[in-house]
Amino acid sequence: MTGAGTAIWGVGTSAFGKQTSLGGPRLAWQATVEALDDAGLQASDIDAVYAGTVFGDPGTVTRCLQQIGIVEVPVITIENACASGTSAFHEARESVEMGRYERVLAFGIETMTAHFDGAISPIASDPDGAQGYAMPSIYGMSATRYKYEFGVTDEQMAEVAVKNRRHAMGNPRAQHHKTVTVEQVLGSRMVADPITLFQCCSIADAAAAAVVGPLGGSRDPSGEVAIRSSALRSGRLWDHTTDKVWGWDIVSDTAARAYEEAGVSVGDIDVFEVHDAFTIGEIITTEALGLCELGEGGRLVESGHTSLGGLQPVNPSGGLLSRGHPLGATGLAQIAEIVWQLRDMAADRQVPGARLGAVETMGGGTAGIDGNACVVTVLEQVG
Amino acid sequence: MPSLITTPPERADADPRPELAIHEGRVLLTGSRCGDCGYPQAVNPPRCPICGSHSIAPATFGPKGTVFSSTVLRIPVPDRTPPFTLAYVDVDEGPRILAHVDGPDEALVPGSEVVLSGWSEHGDPVVRRSGP
Numbered sequence: 001m002t003g004a005g006t007a008i009w010g011v012g013t014s015a016f017g018k019q020t021s022l023g024g025p026r027l028a029w030q031a032t033v034e035a036l037d038d039a040g041l042q043a044s045d046i047d048a049v050y051a052g053t054v055f056g057d058p059g060t061v062t063r064c065l066q067q068i069g070i071v072e073v074p075v076i077t078i079e080n081a082c083a084s085g086t087s088a089f090h091e092a093r094e095s096v097e098m099g100r101y102e103r104v105l106a107f108g109i110e111t112m113t114a115h116f117d118g119a120i121s122p123i124a125s126d127p128d129g130a131q132g133y134a135m136p137s138i139y140g141m142s143a144t145r146y147k148y149e150f151g152v153t154d155e156q157m158a159e160v161a162v163k164n165r166r167h168a169m170g171n172p173r174a175q176h177h178k179t180v181t182v183e184q185v186l187g188s189r190m191v192a193d194p195i196t197l198f199q200c201c202s203i204a205d206a207a208a209a210a211v212v213g214p215l216g217g218s219r220d221p222s223g224e225v226a227i228r229s230s231a232l233r234s235g236r237l238w239d240h241t242t243d244k245v246w247g248w249d250i251v252s253d254t255a256a257r258a259y260e261e262a263g264v265s266v267g268d269i270d271v272f273e274v275h276d277a278f279t280i281g282e283i284i285t286t287e288a289l290g291l292c293e294l295g296e297g298g299r300l301v302e303s304g305h306t307s308l309g310g311l312q313p314v315n316p317s318g319g320l321l322s323r324g325h326p327l328g329a330t331g332l333a334q335i336a337e338i339v340w341q342l343r344d345m346a347a348d349r350q351v352p353g354a355r356l357g358a359v360e361t362m363g364g365g366t367a368g369i370d371g372n373a374c375v376v377t378v379l380e381q382v383g
Numbered sequence: 384m385p386s387l388i389t390t391p392p393e394r395a396d397a398d399p400r401p402e403l404a405i406h407e408g409r410v411l412l413t414g415s416r417c418g419d420c421g422y423p424q425a426v427n428p429p430r431c432p433i434c435g436s437h438s439i440a441p442a443t444f445g446p447k448g449t450v451f452s453s454t455v456l457r458i459p460v461p462d463r464t465p466p467f468t469l470a471y472v473d474v475d476e477g478p479r480i481l482a483h484v485d486g487p488d489e490a491l492v493p494g495s496e497v498v499l500s501g502w503s504e505h506g507d508p509v510v511r512r513s514g515p
């Protein structure tokens with residue numbers, strides 16, 4: 001299946017924030033036109049679109065892309081919860097890899113303030129959701145378990161928010177541009193014990209996009225970022241037989257597959273964008289990605305290893321905790337960040353000398369399974 | 384949690400929540416067990432997700448269980464008034480289910496012993512602490 005390889009030719013995003021008045025199409029135009037310009041392409045050069053959106057109305061993607069001239073092509077919309085954007089990216093890459101299309105737009109969008117005032121409503125058709133089990137409570141469960149089983153502290157969890165909000169000071173497109181202290185994080189109101197408000201990502205409206213094509217095939221191949229691997233899978237059953245918190249195994253399994261395909265180990269990777277929808281999520285994810293042993297994620301963030309200036313920075317963009325989490329757009333914003341990092345374009349939040357980067361997105365909301373979907377992709381600087 | 388209901392509420396066929404029933408005065412979880420590999424579930428599907436067997440028989444579980452983890456949700460969700468306490472419970476010899484907790488608004492410590500005790504005013508399965 002693997003040919004000469006695939007690459008990201010260009011990326012773009014809108015700003016991230018509560019911007020209801022902009023509406024979907026204008027957010028989409030900002031992201032898509034930036035990605036096309038970055039790739040040196042016209043809209044008419046695009047062969048196909050894979051898009052991720054979760055709460056979007058029927059027809060959202062074609063409604064957003066038609067006026068900028070992306071028409072008369074296959075447009076395929078994917079819903080994979082929080083991993084919808086990276087799932088679209090995964091399929092875009094797969095389609096180029098297999099020779100089905102040559103220049104593919106991976107696109108993600110969410111206009112969440114049009115649907116929610118605060119937290120996402122629980123899914124009424126789900127065994128857990130029907131009990132009022134909102135997303136923060138999923139992570140509250142994990143945090144309670146981690147405090148009990150591994151002695152993770154409230155301060156260690158808060159440190160994730162402190163770190164990511166500090167990183168976002170260098171990201172003009174983030175929603176939050178204000179540093180917070182451990183005391184402020186722990187003093188914010190309790191949402192789902194022991195998770196406080198500043199440990200939860202905000203909702204947001206945004207779009208993000210990437211153009212995927214054959215490696216070396218763009219007008220300026222020196223700007224390409226190689227896609228060394230991409231893995232996508234749903235979780236195992238999450239049941240009485242496991243002592244792992246929800247979401248640990250799916251990230252570990254998906255990462256193992258992505259590292260294997262790329263022929264790299266976690267120690268080779270210079271920079272990560274991961275799914276920090278809630279602080280405990282980043283702690284669990286860094287463990288599952290192999291940055292530390294099971295149960296050591298709290299100490300890892302405390303050590304500074306994952307801070308800008310540390311050995312393997314995680315979420316230099318500020319992550320979901322700073323951007324907010326417009327579900328369909330999030331994964332492609334993570335991809336865009338790693339592309340900018342690998343091109344040495346990330347300015348005040350640049351990880352010096354980054355050559356290899358990884359993106360992880362994990363989506364849930366379905367009872368009984370260890371995650372609806374997880375994507376891990378490994379990207380490499382070409383030049 | 385304002386009130387515990389101890390008689391089975393009316394339940395729609397499509398209700399996805401774990402179903403409790405009263406047997407000989409005890410509140411039990413209804414579901415199924417695989418006749419070949421023994422895998423327990425809170426639902427009764429036509430095939431076992433573990434071994435593929437078609438021999439799935441209805442079963443009941445409980446009333447005791449052990450808390451895997453717990454939290455208190457303190458933000459509003461549609462039709463419910465916060466705060467309310469939730470727990471993942473590994474029902475003895477049975478599956479792991481989510482349930483509401485009858486008691487103070489504080490998360491249960493993982494490993495706590497609980498007993499299935501009835502329904503919330505919304506028809507959710509409810510457990511309460513049984514150990515010290």
Ligand SMILES: [Zn+2]
Pocket residue numbers: 417418419420421422431432433434435436
């Ligand atoms: Zn079986």
